[in-house]
Amino acid sequence: MTFVQLIECRTSRLDEMNRLIDDWVAQTKGKRTATHAVVGKDRSDASHIVEVVEFPSYEEAMRNSNLPETDRVYRELVALCDETPTFIDLDVLREERPAEDTVRRFFEALATPGELPPLNDLLDEDIHSHDPVNPQDTIGLDNARSEYRMWRGGFDFTFTIDDVLTQDDRACVRWTWNATHKGDFLGIAPTGRQVGMTGQTLFRFAPNGKIAELWWQHDQLGLMQQLGALDELEQ
Numbered sequence: 001m002t003f004v005q006l007i008e009c010r011t012s013r014l015d016e017m018n019r020l021i022d023d024w025v026a027q028t029k030g031k032r033t034a035t036h037a038v039v040g041k042d043r044s045d046a047s048h049i050v051e052v053v054e055f056p057s058y059e060e061a062m063r064n065s066n067l068p069e070t071d072r073v074y075r076e077l078v079a080l081c082d083e084t085p086t087f088i089d090l091d092v093l094r095e096e097r098p099a100e101d102t103v104r105r106f107f108e109a110l111a112t113p114g115e116l117p118p119l120n121d122l123l124d125e126d127i128h129s130h131d132p133v134n135p136q137d138t139i140g141l142d143n144a145r146s147e148y149r150m151w152r153g154g155f156d157f158t159f160t161i162d163d164v165l166t167q168d169d170r171a172c173v174r175w176t177w178n179a180t181h182k183g184d185f186l187g188i189a190p191t192g193r194q195v196g197m198t199g200q201t202l203f204r205f206a207p208n209g210k211i212a213e214l215w216w217q218h219d220q221l222g223l224m225q226q227l228g229a230l231d232e233l234e235q
Contacts, residue, residue: 002092003058007051009077009085014041014049017080024073031067033060047082058091099166103173103203106211107159116149124210131216154185155195171203177218181227188227195226 011017021039025032034053042048055061064070078084102122109117120141129138129147138147151157157179165172177197183190199218206212224230 002095003055003061004090004092005053005055005061006088006090007053007085008088009049010047010082011049011080012047012082013080017049017077020073020076020080024069027069028067031069033064058089061089097166098209099169099171099203099205100164102205102209102211103164103171103201104161107161107173107175110148110152111158113156116145116152119145119148122211124206124208124212127211127213129214129216133218133220150185154181154183154188154190155179156182169205171205172200173203174198174200185227186229188224188229191227193226193228195223197223 034055036054037051039049039051042050053061055064106119106122109119109122123141123144125141126139127141127144129144131138134147138144157177160176160178161173162176163172163174175198177199179195181188181191181193181195197219199216201217202215203211204213221230
Protein backbone atom coordinates (compact mmCIF):
# COMPACT_ATOMS: atom_id res chain seq x y z
CA MET A 1 0.00 0.00 0.00
CA THR A 2 1.31 3.47 -0.87
CA PHE A 3 2.36 5.47 2.18
CA VAL A 4 2.58 9.27 2.53
CA GLN A 5 4.36 11.28 5.18
CA LEU A 6 3.22 14.85 5.85
CA ILE A 7 5.83 17.08 7.50
CA GLU A 8 4.95 20.54 8.83
CA CYS A 9 7.24 23.16 10.27
CA ARG A 10 7.66 26.91 10.71
CA THR A 11 10.84 28.67 9.65
CA SER A 12 12.11 32.06 8.57
CA ARG A 13 15.24 30.41 7.12
CA LEU A 14 13.75 28.77 4.04
CA ASP A 15 16.80 29.31 1.83
CA GLU A 16 19.00 27.49 4.36
CA MET A 17 16.44 24.71 4.60
CA ASN A 18 16.42 24.28 0.83
CA ARG A 19 20.21 24.03 0.78
CA LEU A 20 20.08 21.46 3.58
CA ILE A 21 17.55 19.34 1.66
CA ASP A 22 19.66 19.60 -1.51
CA ASP A 23 22.71 18.35 0.41
CA TRP A 24 20.72 15.47 1.87
CA VAL A 25 19.39 14.46 -1.56
CA ALA A 26 22.93 14.42 -2.93
CA GLN A 27 24.29 12.40 0.01
CA THR A 28 21.51 9.80 -0.12
CA LYS A 29 21.54 9.34 -3.90
CA GLY A 30 20.78 5.71 -4.68
CA LYS A 31 19.62 5.01 -1.12
CA ARG A 32 16.44 7.07 -0.78
CA THR A 33 13.20 5.11 -1.04
CA ALA A 34 10.83 8.05 -1.63
CA THR A 35 9.12 8.10 -5.02
CA HIS A 36 7.78 11.67 -4.95
CA ALA A 37 8.24 14.75 -2.77
CA VAL A 38 6.60 18.18 -2.81
CA VAL A 39 7.50 21.15 -0.59
CA GLY A 40 4.93 23.93 -0.30
CA LYS A 41 4.68 27.33 1.41
CA ASP A 42 1.42 28.48 2.99
CA ARG A 43 0.14 31.48 0.99
CA SER A 44 -1.40 33.00 4.12
CA ASP A 45 1.66 32.36 6.34
CA ALA A 46 5.06 32.39 4.63
CA SER A 47 6.74 30.76 7.63
CA HIS A 48 4.46 27.69 7.44
CA ILE A 49 6.16 25.01 5.31
CA VAL A 50 4.60 21.67 4.39
CA GLU A 51 6.40 18.75 2.75
CA VAL A 52 4.54 15.75 1.33
CA VAL A 53 6.68 12.67 0.69
CA GLU A 54 5.36 9.53 -1.01
CA PHE A 55 6.79 6.03 -0.50
CA PRO A 56 5.86 2.64 -1.99
CA SER A 57 5.03 1.38 1.52
CA TYR A 58 5.39 2.15 5.23
CA GLU A 59 8.31 -0.29 5.42
CA GLU A 60 10.17 1.61 2.69
CA ALA A 61 9.52 4.88 4.55
CA MET A 62 11.03 3.42 7.72
CA ARG A 63 14.06 2.22 5.78
CA ASN A 64 14.49 5.77 4.50
CA SER A 65 14.14 7.17 8.04
CA ASN A 66 16.82 4.82 9.35
CA LEU A 67 19.50 6.11 6.97
CA PRO A 68 22.28 7.81 8.95
CA GLU A 69 22.04 10.81 6.63
CA THR A 70 18.35 11.18 7.50
CA ASP A 71 19.08 11.33 11.23
CA ARG A 72 21.71 14.02 10.67
CA VAL A 73 19.52 16.16 8.39
CA TYR A 74 16.63 15.91 10.85
CA ARG A 75 18.75 17.37 13.65
CA GLU A 76 19.94 20.19 11.40
CA LEU A 77 16.37 20.76 10.18
CA VAL A 78 15.10 21.19 13.73
CA ALA A 79 17.77 23.83 14.30
CA LEU A 80 16.40 25.83 11.35
CA CYS A 81 12.78 25.67 12.55
CA ASP A 82 11.00 28.05 14.88
CA GLU A 83 9.38 25.05 16.58
CA THR A 84 9.66 21.27 16.44
CA PRO A 85 8.41 19.87 13.09
CA THR A 86 5.36 17.60 13.15
CA PHE A 87 5.06 14.33 11.21
CA ILE A 88 1.79 12.76 10.10
CA ASP A 89 1.91 9.20 8.74
CA LEU A 90 -0.80 8.38 6.20
CA ASP A 91 -1.79 5.09 4.57
CA VAL A 92 -3.27 5.98 1.18
CA LEU A 93 -6.89 4.81 0.98
CA ARG A 94 -7.75 6.33 -2.38
CA GLU A 95 -5.61 7.69 -5.19
CA GLU A 96 -6.77 9.37 -8.38
CA ARG A 97 -4.60 9.76 -11.48
CA PRO A 98 -6.88 11.44 -14.06
CA ALA A 99 -4.35 11.43 -16.91
CA GLU A 100 -3.51 7.76 -16.46
CA ASP A 101 -7.20 6.87 -16.20
CA THR A 102 -7.94 8.75 -19.44
CA VAL A 103 -5.25 7.02 -21.51
CA ARG A 104 -6.23 3.60 -20.18
CA ARG A 105 -9.87 4.23 -21.09
CA PHE A 106 -8.74 5.43 -24.52
CA PHE A 107 -6.96 2.14 -25.33
CA GLU A 108 -9.87 0.14 -23.93
CA ALA A 109 -12.28 2.09 -26.16
CA LEU A 110 -10.19 1.45 -29.28
CA ALA A 111 -10.40 -2.30 -28.68
CA THR A 112 -14.06 -2.40 -27.64
CA PRO A 113 -16.00 -5.05 -29.66
CA GLY A 114 -18.89 -3.85 -31.81
CA GLU A 115 -19.31 -0.21 -32.78
CA LEU A 116 -16.51 2.20 -32.04
CA PRO A 117 -17.49 4.38 -29.05
CA PRO A 118 -17.94 8.10 -29.86
CA LEU A 119 -14.70 8.99 -28.00
CA ASN A 120 -15.92 12.56 -27.48
CA ASP A 121 -15.51 12.11 -23.72
CA LEU A 122 -11.83 11.28 -24.24
CA LEU A 123 -10.66 13.22 -27.30
CA ASP A 124 -10.75 16.95 -27.86
CA GLU A 125 -12.79 18.08 -30.88
CA ASP A 126 -9.58 19.45 -32.45
CA ILE A 127 -7.50 16.33 -31.71
CA HIS A 128 -4.17 16.32 -33.58
CA SER A 129 -2.56 12.90 -34.19
CA HIS A 130 0.98 12.33 -35.49
CA ASP A 131 1.88 8.93 -36.91
CA PRO A 132 5.09 8.46 -38.98
CA VAL A 133 3.39 5.88 -41.20
CA ASN A 134 0.79 8.44 -42.37
CA PRO A 135 1.75 10.99 -45.04
CA GLN A 136 -0.22 13.68 -43.19
CA ASP A 137 -1.25 14.28 -39.60
CA THR A 138 -4.79 13.33 -38.62
CA ILE A 139 -6.64 16.41 -37.44
CA GLY A 140 -10.11 16.56 -35.91
CA LEU A 141 -12.28 14.09 -34.05
CA ASP A 142 -14.13 12.81 -37.13
CA ASN A 143 -10.88 12.06 -38.97
CA ALA A 144 -9.46 10.34 -35.91
CA ARG A 145 -12.55 8.13 -35.70
CA SER A 146 -12.17 7.20 -39.38
CA GLU A 147 -8.57 6.16 -38.82
CA TYR A 148 -9.46 4.02 -35.82
CA ARG A 149 -12.31 2.39 -37.78
CA MET A 150 -9.80 1.50 -40.51
CA TRP A 151 -7.72 -0.44 -38.00
CA ARG A 152 -10.79 -2.02 -36.42
CA GLY A 153 -12.05 -3.08 -39.85
CA GLY A 154 -8.80 -4.91 -40.54
CA PHE A 155 -8.24 -6.51 -37.14
CA ASP A 156 -9.79 -7.84 -33.98
CA PHE A 157 -7.27 -6.64 -31.41
CA THR A 158 -6.44 -5.98 -27.80
CA PHE A 159 -3.97 -3.64 -26.13
CA THR A 160 -1.86 -4.55 -23.12
CA ILE A 161 -0.60 -1.49 -21.27
CA ASP A 162 2.97 -2.18 -20.21
CA ASP A 163 3.87 1.20 -18.67
CA VAL A 164 2.23 4.58 -18.08
CA LEU A 165 4.21 7.68 -17.14
CA THR A 166 2.49 11.03 -16.51
CA GLN A 167 3.80 14.52 -15.88
CA ASP A 168 1.92 17.82 -16.00
CA ASP A 169 -0.16 17.80 -19.24
CA ARG A 170 1.70 14.84 -20.79
CA ALA A 171 1.49 11.06 -20.57
CA CYS A 172 3.56 8.37 -22.25
CA VAL A 173 2.30 4.81 -22.67
CA ARG A 174 4.29 1.74 -23.71
CA TRP A 175 1.92 -0.89 -25.09
CA THR A 176 1.68 -4.30 -26.75
CA TRP A 177 -0.93 -4.92 -29.46
CA ASN A 178 -2.14 -8.41 -30.37
CA ALA A 179 -4.58 -8.99 -33.20
CA THR A 180 -6.22 -11.32 -35.70
CA HIS A 181 -6.17 -10.11 -39.31
CA LYS A 182 -9.86 -10.37 -40.24
CA GLY A 183 -10.40 -7.78 -43.00
CA ASP A 184 -8.76 -5.71 -45.70
CA PHE A 185 -5.90 -3.59 -44.37
CA LEU A 186 -3.99 -1.20 -46.64
CA GLY A 187 -4.91 -3.37 -49.61
CA ILE A 188 -3.93 -6.66 -47.93
CA ALA A 189 -6.76 -9.20 -48.02
CA PRO A 190 -7.60 -10.90 -44.70
CA THR A 191 -5.16 -13.67 -43.84
CA GLY A 192 -6.54 -14.84 -40.49
CA ARG A 193 -3.01 -14.58 -39.10
CA GLN A 194 -2.26 -13.82 -35.48
CA VAL A 195 -0.05 -10.73 -35.42
CA GLY A 196 1.38 -8.34 -32.87
CA MET A 197 3.23 -5.07 -32.40
CA THR A 198 4.88 -3.13 -29.64
CA GLY A 199 4.88 0.64 -29.52
CA GLN A 200 4.46 3.75 -27.48
CA THR A 201 2.20 6.79 -27.60
CA LEU A 202 2.82 10.24 -26.17
CA PHE A 203 -0.28 12.21 -25.15
CA ARG A 204 -0.85 15.91 -24.53
CA PHE A 205 -3.97 16.95 -22.65
CA ALA A 206 -6.11 20.03 -23.18
CA PRO A 207 -7.13 22.21 -20.19
CA ASN A 208 -10.48 20.37 -20.19
CA GLY A 209 -8.67 17.09 -19.42
CA LYS A 210 -9.32 15.55 -22.85
CA ILE A 211 -6.60 14.26 -25.16
CA ALA A 212 -5.54 17.09 -27.48
CA GLU A 213 -2.54 15.60 -29.26
CA LEU A 214 -0.95 12.17 -29.82
CA TRP A 215 2.40 11.00 -31.16
CA TRP A 216 2.47 7.31 -32.19
CA GLN A 217 5.54 5.10 -32.55
CA HIS A 218 5.03 1.44 -33.51
CA ASP A 219 6.60 -1.38 -35.48
CA GLN A 220 4.44 -1.23 -38.60
CA LEU A 221 7.24 -2.73 -40.73
CA GLY A 222 7.19 -5.78 -38.48
CA LEU A 223 3.41 -5.94 -38.81
CA MET A 224 3.58 -5.87 -42.61
CA GLN A 225 6.13 -8.66 -42.51
CA GLN A 226 3.83 -10.76 -40.33
CA LEU A 227 1.01 -10.21 -42.82
CA GLY A 228 3.23 -11.48 -45.67
CA ALA A 229 3.26 -8.11 -47.44
CA LEU A 230 7.07 -8.18 -47.69
CA ASP A 231 7.43 -11.77 -48.90
CA GLU A 232 7.89 -10.83 -52.56
CA LEU A 233 10.42 -8.13 -51.68
CA GLU A 234 12.49 -10.60 -49.65
CA GLN A 235 12.69 -13.17 -52.48
